[in-house]
Amino acid sequence: MEILNPWALILLIFIPLFFKHRKLNTLKKITVYSQKNYFFLIAFLLLVTALCRPVINNGYINVKLPKTNVIIGLDISKHMQKNDFYPNNLEFAKNKFSKFVKYLNYEPVSLLLFDKDVYLLSPLSSDYNSIVYLLKHIPKIQTSFYPDFYNLIKTVDEFKNPKVLVIFTNSTASKKALEEAKNKNLKVFIYFIGKQQNKAMENFAMITNGGIVYASYLNTDIKNLSSMINSINKKRVIKIKDKKELFYYPLFLGILFIFLALFKGRR
Structure with missing residues (x-):
């Protein structure tokens, strides 16, 4: 006693x-x-x-701490209409997203669509099927040519901790966006949809203690991305009396x- x-x-x-x-x-x-x-x-x-x-x-x-909230930022700008991957980069990203959530360990996921502005498609939820359904049935909207990563990161700041940001894009983030992510201690993981390496985005992921995966037609790319996210939660176990x-x-x-x-x- x-x-x-x-x-x-x-x-x-x-x-x-x-x-x-x-x-x-x-x-x-x-x-x-x-x-x-x-x-x-x-x-x-x-x-x-x-x-x-x-x-x-x-x-x-042993007590498991709250699971990491996974905030997905899907680039829907006109720049994603390029056809580096069939049928175009945006449709390819949507298909990869539906596979990505299947490999997660039921972490709460929120999906944001962004170009110059940010649109909340789904709040935090572990009902992945509903999120995929909403993504497949979004109406066509008039978008800007390039995305605003700084505005995306400012929006992500409104979500509760712990959280990470996963970005599906084929564009390059600005230095202003990088500084904002560093100031918020936000881990940024990037799924880059392009045929060439992007050193700037690799630097973005490295400085924010995140990671980058380059798109391919194989499933290994999306498995590697989900493994990065799942590995964060494996460490979130503490012992208490x-x-x-x-x-x-x-x-x-x-x-x-x-x-x-x-x-x-x-x-």
Whole structure:
């Protein structure tokens, strides 16, 4: 057994004061008034015991911390209409997204569509089928030619932690967007849809402690991306002490003796 608040024992100094100002009768001549005092004294001792918070240690248990919220930013700008991959980069990205979520370990996912502006298609959810359905049925909208990564990162900041950002794009982020991601301590993972390497986006992912995967027609690319995300949650397990609180027992008895003392005082 362990006492979490031993400082509460200092309250026991009031007991000698109690005997000093209230001279109690002997057990053979207990009056109603002396019984009331005894009940109050017992209640006081029990309440001090409750305040000390006695606990029983049951060892340690493993606790998984909240899963990482995965925020997906899908570039829908006109630049994604390029046909580096069939039928075009945007449709290819949609298809890869539907495969990507199948490899996740039920992390909460939110899908944002972005060009110059950011559009919330789905809030955080583990219902991946619904998110994929919404993505397949989005209407055609007039978009800007290039995406605004800075605006995307500012929007992601509104989501609760812990979180990571996964970007499906074929464009290059600005230095302003990189600085914003660094200031927010945001891990950025990039699925780059292009036939050539992009050093700037590789640097973006590296500086934000994220990663980059280049698109291909094989499933290995999307498996590698999902493995990066799943590996984050595997580390989020901590050990804590399993303690059983006992304070409510003396607390209940203390309140009971207070009622008894008040009841005795009315007789």
